Amino acid sequence: MRRLGLVLLLAGGRGRLALVVGATAATTALLLAAASVVELPRTHLGTGRGGAIGVVADPGTRPGVVLALLLMTVPLLLLLDQAVRLGSTSRLRRTEALRVAGATGGDLRRWGSLEVGAPAAVGALLGLPCWLVLHAALRAGRGDRGALLPEGAGPGWWTLLVLAAVAAYGALVGARRPAGAGRSEPRRRRPWWLVPLALLVALWSWDDLFDSDLGVFAVVVLLVALLGLLAPTAAGLVARLLVRRAGSVPALLAGRRLAADPGPAGRAAAAVGAVGLTLGVVPVFLVDLRDTYVGSDRDYYEVPALVAGGCALLALAVIAASLAVHSTETVLERRREMATLVATGVPPRVVSDSQRVECLAVTVPLAVLGAVVGSTGYAWLTVSLDRSPGPVAVAVVATAAVSALASWLATTALRPWVRDAVDPEHLRTA
Amino acid sequence: MTDTDPTGTSATATPLVSGRDLHRSFGRTVALRGASLDVAAGEIVAVTGPSGSGKSTLLHCLAGVIAPDAGTVTYRDHRLSDLSTDARTRLRRREVGLVLQFGQLVPELTALENVALPLLLDKRGRAEAQAAALDRLERLGVAEVAGSRPTEMSGGQAQRVAIARALVTEPAVVFADEPTGALDTLAGEQALAALVGAVEENGCALVLVTHDNRVAAAAHREVELRDGATAAAEVRR
Numbered sequence: 001m002r003r004l005g006l007v008l009l010l011a012g013g014r015g016r017l018a019l020v021v022g023a024t025a026a027t028t029a030l031l032l033a034a035a036s037v038v039e040l041p042r043t044h045l046g047t048g049r050g051g052a053i054g055v056v057a058d059p060g061t062r063p064g065v066v067l068a069l070l071l072m073t074v075p076l077l078l079l080l081d082q083a084v085r086l087g088s089t090s091r092l093r094r095t096e097a098l099r100v101a102g103a104t105g106g107d108l109r110r111w112g113s114l115e116v117g118a119p120a121a122v123g124a125l126l127g128l129p130c131w132l133v134l135h136a137a138l139r140a141g142r143g144d145r146g147a148l149l150p151e152g153a154g155p156g157w158w159t160l161l162v163l164a165a166v167a168a169y170g171a172l173v174g175a176r177r178p179a180g181a182g183r184s185e186p187r188r189r190r191p192w193w194l195v196p197l198a199l200l201v202a203l204w205s206w207d208d209l210f211d212s213d214l215g216v217f218a219v220v221v222l223l224v225a226l227l228g229l230l231a232p233t234a235a236g237l238v239a240r241l242l243v244r245r246a247g248s249v250p251a252l253l254a255g256r257r258l259a260a261d262p263g264p265a266g267r268a269a270a271a272v273g274a275v276g277l278t279l280g281v282v283p284v285f286l287v288d289l290r291d292t293y294v295g296s297d298r299d300y301y302e303v304p305a306l307v308a309g310g311c312a313l314l315a316l317a318v319i320a321a322s323l324a325v326h327s328t329e330t331v332l333e334r335r336r337e338m339a340t341l342v343a344t345g346v347p348p349r350v351v352s353d354s355q356r357v358e359c360l361a362v363t364v365p366l367a368v369l370g371a372v373v374g375s376t377g378y379a380w381l382t383v384s385l386d387r388s389p390g391p392v393a394v395a396v397v398a399t400a401a402v403s404a405l406a407s408w409l410a411t412t413a414l415r416p417w418v419r420d421a422v423d424p425e426h427l428r429t430a
Numbered sequence: 431m432t433d434t435d436p437t438g439t440s441a442t443a444t445p446l447v448s449g450r451d452l453h454r455s456f457g458r459t460v461a462l463r464g465a466s467l468d469v470a471a472g473e474i475v476a477v478t479g480p481s482g483s484g485k486s487t488l489l490h491c492l493a494g495v496i497a498p499d500a501g502t503v504t505y506r507d508h509r510l511s512d513l514s515t516d517a518r519t520r521l522r523r524r525e526v527g528l529v530l531q532f533g534q535l536v537p538e539l540t541a542l543e544n545v546a547l548p549l550l551l552d553k554r555g556r557a558e559a560q561a562a563a564l565d566r567l568e569r570l571g572v573a574e575v576a577g578s579r580p581t582e583m584s585g586g587q588a589q590r591v592a593i594a595r596a597l598v599t600e601p602a603v604v605f606a607d608e609p610t611g612a613l614d615t616l617a618g619e620q621a622l623a624a625l626v627g628a629v630e631e632n633g634c635a636l637v638l639v640t641h642d643n644r645v646a647a648a649a650h651r652e653v654e655l656r657d658g659a660t661a662a663a664e665v666r667r
Contacts, residue, residue, distance in 0.1 A: 249550050256538035336533040343495040344595070345523025346551060347516070424495040427530070428456070428486065 015417055019083035019325070020116060021123040024166050027076045028127020029134045031162045034069035035155035036135070037062055045150060052150040054300035065304075072311050075271070075318035082325045084116055084173050086332075113175035120170020124163040131155075148307070193229035196222040216381065223373060227273040231366055232266025238361050239265075249346070253354035254361060257330060265358070268323045269366040272403065275316045276370020279399040280392075281378045282309040287391040288382050317406045320363055324410035327355040328417055335421045343424035351422050352415050359407035367403035371396045445504075446471045446635055447603055449492045452501035453658075454484075461487035462498065463658035467637075469603065474629065474636045476649035484658040485639040486607050492637065493526055493605040494518050506602075523548050527596030527604035527634070529625065531611040534592045535580040541567060541591045542576040548599050566594040569631075570624050586617030593625050603635040610645055622648060 037056060045057040055061040095108060103111075138148035155162065200222045209215040239262060242255030258265050285305050289298060331338055331351060342348050375395040445468035454462040461484045469475050469492070477485050490496045491503055494510045503510045505525070510518060522528070535544045542563050549559035567573045570590045575583050583591065589609060596604050609625060610618030626648050629636040638649055646652050652665040 247556065249547060252539070252543060252547075252550070253536065256536075256543070260538040334537065337536050340528070340530055340534040341536065341547070342519075343490075343493070343522065344528045345519050345521075345526070345548060347519050350551065424490070427490065427495065 013086075016083055016086045017119045019086065020080060020119040020170065021126065023076050023080040023083060024120045024123025024170055025126040025130050027073045027080070028124045028162060028166045029130035030069050030073050030076070031166065032127065032131040032155045032159060033134055033138070033149065034066045035158040035162055036149055036153045037066050037069065039156055039158065040150070040153060052147055053303050055304050056148060056150065068304075068308070068311065072314065075315045075322070078271075079318050079322045079325070080120075080170070080173065082322045082329075084177055086325060086329055090332075109175040112177060113171040116174025117167060117171025120173075121163075121167035123170070124166040127163065127166065128159070148303070191233075193226055193233065196225040196229065200226065210381065223377065224274060224277065227277065227370060227373065228270040231270035231273050232262055234366060234369070235266045235269040235362055236262045238365055242357070242361055249350050250353035250357050253351070254357035257327070257354070258358055258361065261330070264326045265323065265362045268319050268326075269362050271319050272316065272363050273366040273370040275312045275319065276367035276399050276403070277374035278308060278312040278370075279316075279367070279402070280371035280374025280376075280395045282306075282312070283395040283398070284375045284378045284382070284391045288378075313402060316363075316367070316403055317410070320359060320403070320406035320410040321413075323359050323362060324355065324407070324414050327358050327411070328414045328421075331355065331418055332421050335426060338422040339424050339426050342422045343427060348419050348422050352411065352418050355414070355418065356408065356411040359411050360404060363403040363407045364400055368396060368400050371399035444471075445469060446473075446506060447492055447637075448502075448504045449488065449498075450502050450504075452488065452491050452498040452503070454487050454491060454496070454498045461658055462491070462501075464501070465655060465658060465660045466501075467492065467653060467660060469635050469637055471602065471635055472633050473651065474626065474638065474649045476638045476640055476646035476652040477655060478640060478643075478646050478652055479655035479661075480641070483655040485641075485655050487658075488655060489605050489607050489637060489639045493528060494522050495528070523551060524599055525602045527599070527601040529589075529592050529596045529604065529606040529609045531608040532585075535588060535595070537580050540577050540579055541572065541583065541587075541594075544580070544591060545595045545598050548595065552599070563594070563598055566598045567591065570594050570628060584617065585613050586620055589613060589617070589621040590624050593621065593628060597628050597632060597634075600632060601634055603637065604629055605637045605639075607639045608641070609638065610640070610642060618642075618645075 040052075040056070040059075040062065042059055044059060045052045051057060055065055098108065098111075135149055135153075139151065200219070203209060203215070203218060203222070206215060209219065235258060239255050239258035242251055243259060246252035246255055282305050286302065289301055289305070293301070338351055341351070372392075375392040379392055447469045448467075450466045452462045452465045453460075463484075465484060465488050467475070467477070467488065477488060479485050487496070491498045494503065494505070497511065505521065510521075513521065528534075535541070536547075539547070542560055545563035545566055546556075546559040549562055550556065554562075564573060564576055567576050570593060572583075572587050572590045572594065575587050575591065580588050580591070589612075593609075596606075604625070606625060610622050613621055622645055626636070636649075638645060640646055650666070654661040
């Protein structure tokens with residue numbers, strides 16, 4: 001007979017295991033990259049072939065690189081959190097059954113920590129080869145301009161610490177939610193977005209606002225806060241619009257689902273807005289750099305901007321995946337109702353399509369809004385830019401296309417789970 | 431009156447739906463072992479039997495929701511196994527109504543939207559679909575919950591909304607699996623009366639799976655399942 005812990009570990013399903021392993025492996029690789037940069041000598045490193053790019057070579061800007069790498073783990077940890085929520089309904093039932101059978105809270109937490117901690121440990125170990133690939137990728141392709149990570153840079157003794165920390169984090173997350181995450185009642189949203197708006201209006205009266213670095217920084221921070229706080233409201237608005245205008249069943253299902261529980265979609269929308277903001281700024285910044293900067297070390301600015309753009313794209317993909325996982329979780333929670341729908345003649349693809357509409361409705365409008373604010377804002381703030389609409393248009397269209405593609409890919413990847421969940425064969429047991 | 435009919439079929443009318451020698455297993459659990467049942471147009475048939483006798487599996491096979499491992503299901507002389515998945519789905523949507531014991535309405539949709547869903551899928555206009563759905567809700571006496579979500583309705587109201595959804599496409603046959611099983615006596619009686627009344631008004635057939643004698647008494651014919659096979663004796667009324 002297999003040990004109960006192993007049975008429970010395997011009961012979570014392969015999809016959940018794969019997501020936990022994938023998210024922790026990628027997190028480990030990024031943390032090891034950050035540790036490698038921290039471990040570099042505290043002196044100015046050589047640039048060019050065999051050396052590092054400017055922002056890594058300069059010890060003054062290195063903390064920014066480390067921070068950027070750490071920030072990149074945030075969407076991956078969000079994905080891990082979402083993966084842990086996957087299958088909450090069945091795990092809740094299982095937990096209740098185990099409790100009835102006499103399991104204590106400690107037993108449940110121990111099993112929960114094993115259920116997530118074990119795959120997280122596997123992911124942490126797999127993070128090592130991922131790190132090697134990442135290391136090779138960051139060293140390659142820069143030629144004479146220097147590498148993002150210089151030759152020989154490695155995390156050293158930090159490696160073990162990082163691996164243990166990632167596995168322990170997984171175990172902690174599992175122990176905290178032994179029964180998955182119950183769906184909480186949607187809370188009434190308060191108009192907190194009025195605060196940054198009021199501050200922005202107040203700042204506007206300051207004559208030298210844009211002549212001061214502090215003023216510009218404050219405007220950017222307030223704009224990001226405004227976008228973030230407005231996002232859930234915007235998601236709710238999109239949902240209501242979808243329901244009112246729904247010309248198809250997928251749109252109706254998506255709109256109603258969003259309107260019923262706008263919280264997770266709102267949080268994702270806020271993150272998407274921030275990503276859109278970055279994706280809006282980067283192309284305009286690069287065009288401005290190309291047109292106005294004549295120095296030989298353009299790489300000093302160009303490479304970090306490109307890396308920031310790449311990170312934003314990665315974050316967008318992870319957020320879309322996280323949103324798709326949440327949507328799938330909702331379908332799994334409603335599997336009986338959805339299986340009944342399919343039994344009554346609703347094609348299973350309608351359910352999948354409704355998820356796609358839901359993801360698109362959250363990501364695309366907020367990504368576009370973020371890109372519009374970011375690109376026009378930056379273009380307006382940059383005195384040197386000729387203000388041609390080209391870069392702004394490119395930034396907005398590219399952001400819309402990328403966010404739509406990310407949503408499409410994420411929902412397509414999860415389609416088999418949805419199809420299986422809504423199979424009317426489950427009506428006997430759902 | 432009690433007839434003896436070894437196939438559990440009606441000998442008096444041309445069958446609208448016919449299941450012959452149906453076998454179905456779920457893993458090692460055998461649910462059906464050669465069950466047969468014919469249902470004529472406009473007929474109300476009750477399928478009874480103890481728990482685990484295969485009643486729900488038989489109903490799901492006849493409705494085309496699941497495929498039997500062996501045996502044939504025909505609908506108006508078309509073998510369901512010969513139809514593509516899409517064709518079977520369309521057939522279920524247009525010709526078949528399904529009422530289950532619980533958990534059949536989409537929680538996020540209003541009653542009106544739940545009932546209008548099959549029509550919207552058939553590319554009917556939103557206004558037309560909603561008008562037909564409202565008419566159906568009115569006829570079943572639950573128009574007042576048209577704008578409510580399932581969680582805001584009583585069990586009896588939700589079941590009548592589910593009946594409205596099953597009937598909104600004017601199907602030829604309705605399959606109901608323990609339609610009163612999750613309701614109290616009064617709500618159960620009301621839901622059953624609504625179902626039988628609506629079925630008779632529409633002139634469609636009804637197959638009722640139940641272990642409740644009072645529900646079975648509403649049928650023209652009662653067929654009993656035992657250990658996955660149709661019992662030899664059936665009750666006609």
